[in-house]
Amino acid sequence: MQYVKNYIEENKDRFLSELFELIRIPSISSKTEHKADLLAAAEQWKKIILSAGADKAEVIATDGNPVVYGEKLIDPTKPTVLVYAHYDVMPVDPLNLWISQPFEPEVRDGKIFARGADDDKGQSFMHAKAFELMVKTNTLPCNVKFMIEGEEEIGSPSLAKFCETYKEMLKADIILVSDTGMIAPDVPSITSGLRGLAYMEIEVTGPNRDLHSGLFGGAVANPANVIAKLIASLHDENNKVTIPGFYDDVIIISEAERKEMSKAPFNLDNYKKSIGINEVLGENGYSTMERTGIRPTLDVNGIWGGYTEEGSKTVIPSKASAKISMRLVPNQDYHKIAELFTKHFQNITPPYVQVKVTELHGGHAYVSPTDMTAYMAAEKAYTETFGKKPVPVRSGGSIPIISTFEKILGIKSILMGFGLESDAIHSPNENFPLFNFYKGIETIPYFYKYYTEMMA
């Protein structure tokens, strides 16, 4: 399949400049002021799909941001691959930590630096270009559909309804997703499991206004101190989450399975060095890989209250708030976890403050069996282009919609992620190595080929 390499080599600069066009649109889904940018990104995707060779592509309205749908149906007797991706991105703050502007992509040290460079504009664009490659070289072996949404980073609130409505149109044999990572450039891996998510916000209110800390300090419960105490109480001395019932539905993984998983290459010193910490911290009795792969967790994603600017202000804040999310494992229901969380806060709220709990978003965990056809086809494709068999990995991240696809559409997903841990997705200086970008475009046509052959 030398034509794959040739096509990429001949078109690599154009691929990059087309990707940059998409990246330059600041399609941040969590900020209402970016509505127009989200629409612009959707329109851009329509063009991308059409110019790559689709028979049709359209921007379909939803209750939230639109979904871009496209298709090329070549033969009803052949299998259909549904490519899922998202055109929305995470916010960019703190902006001052970016070396180059987040929406002005720049290549440095062989990497594309920009918000969305990896997650998910860079990764999704590989599919557009692999599709183009197959169409232009007359090697597309099966039917292809695209479903590119604009609300993944805020929990895909409109996509379940979209899937219900367009169930017939979305019919496919497998959903193909590149929104995860691999262990290292020379250690290919396939994500065989994803954690779920329950994302909450709490607001602690004490006095009806900010108070002078001199006049009231020591006599009145301070919401900022109270929220600290409440948050601290959410983990016990073994770093287990203290919410009653939190672990009830967690499936205990057998010692044998844990032993098998522990064979994945992992170097704790490199891990610590890569993120600049001296010691790791997590649930007692589990390894670092297990803590992010098979165990549910609870983290504060944001906390604020009182005076947070330059200098000092002697105030007792009226309110203090925190965003707290829980990563869930298969069999944990995120609705139930959100309910347990809310109930727990009702129980631990002391009489001198009020606590309001809001559920921001959530999603179920997902498992991708390593013995399904799509997994085996992907394994063969990676082996072809990387020269070694990929490792199955349980990832800590969530793509909540994946489990919804299975429920509503009855279709399994295969997660062929080409990102690296060092890509700093969701962080300042997000990046995506050119090596991974082009390697992804090269690997995808092999997947289509082997998958079609195996399904025959």
Added chain:
Amino acid sequence: MQYVKNYIEENKDRFLSELFELIRIPSISSKTEHKADLLAAAEQWKKIILSAGADKAEVIATDGNPVVYGEKLIDPTKPTVLVYAHYDVMPVDPLNLWISQPFEPEVRDGKIFARGADDDKGQSFMHAKAFELMVKTNTLPCNVKFMIEGEEEIGSPSLAKFCETYKEMLKADIILVSDTGMIAPDVPSITSGLRGLAYMEIEVTGPNRDLHSGLFGGAVANPANVIAKLIASLHDENNKVTIPGFYDDVIIISEAERKEMSKAPFNLDNYKKSIGINEVLGENGYSTMERTGIRPTLDVNGIWGGYTEEGSKTVIPSKASAKISMRLVPNQDYHKIAELFTKHFQNITPPYVQVKVTELHGGHAYVSPTDMTAYMAAEKAYTETFGKKPVPVRSGGSIPIISTFEKILGIKSILMGFGLESDAIHSPNENFPLFNFYKGIETIPYFYKYYTEMMA
């Protein structure tokens, strides 16, 4: 002394419009962008003092914001009163909670609403107008000096050096200050003690960048969770501060003295209602009045870290910070307390994060003996204008520079505050009742009269 009432009645509208001119200058000392406003406020004070009848007034440069000095020396054999006040104000955030704009003063329900309406533009302006009254009615009984600084709300960093430099010029028998409150409009009180202050900032750093909470959550210490745990650990189950040595220098107040102090009128239900809380919280074994009057405390004044905007972001923040201040009582040295705080954080910092501790500002506590001449003169003045004897009160607030005056200049201060708890100083909708404003102007000339007579 009917002329006092007459003069106020004839000039009350002008007094108000002149005060409003001063209030309109947004002289926020904690924000560097307000430098020009601080200079404008100082120049305005120079005009105020001169037009009130001073022999001279000048704006004197310091290492920080300038000090306005003015004087009228009528007779070297008479005592000298040094009026101390400040022209800087607190920040105004959260701005959305203000009913009218903070720097556009407005009278509603008999109260002036504006930042600085009470603290300290309203209260200091009473002295300018009482001084004018005495000059214009030829009743000024002694020498007067003014020292109006622009850094009180940030801990008066330049004033100690100013006092050293101008020690001779500042010579006086008593320092007169209106920057505190009284119990109620019909319960006059004089502040006989002020708490000290040590104001710190802590910054907890974990990973070298914000991390994706899915990929890293559960395996890496989260600075936002860690800061919550650290803050929670600063109070024990009896709400005592856990920093070793924190209470070492606190003078134990005798049961007899506590009994005497408990006679001050205080209604816990009204207190709770006024600030909208169901329960108070404070150090076990002490009453609410004692908790703010005679006991040191620790409060979080601000906390922040991670994603704090609209919606959700699944991030483990690299850093989380908090501003933490401690109110101190007489005999506690704020330098020592800041050191104990810093040392304590060095001891409790876990190996998986780094903690940086910064001392923002501080000041010692102060006691004003009820048997000194100035106290007795003030007591007589209040009795004259309010029709009842004022109550001595230990206030929880700090005016750190007061103890510095005693140390450097060797002069005691008398704290004739006319503010009310409901004035919401440092908060949105700060206000100052017109009743208190005019009652202050009326009471001050009596103080000058009785003080001069008693010193004769």
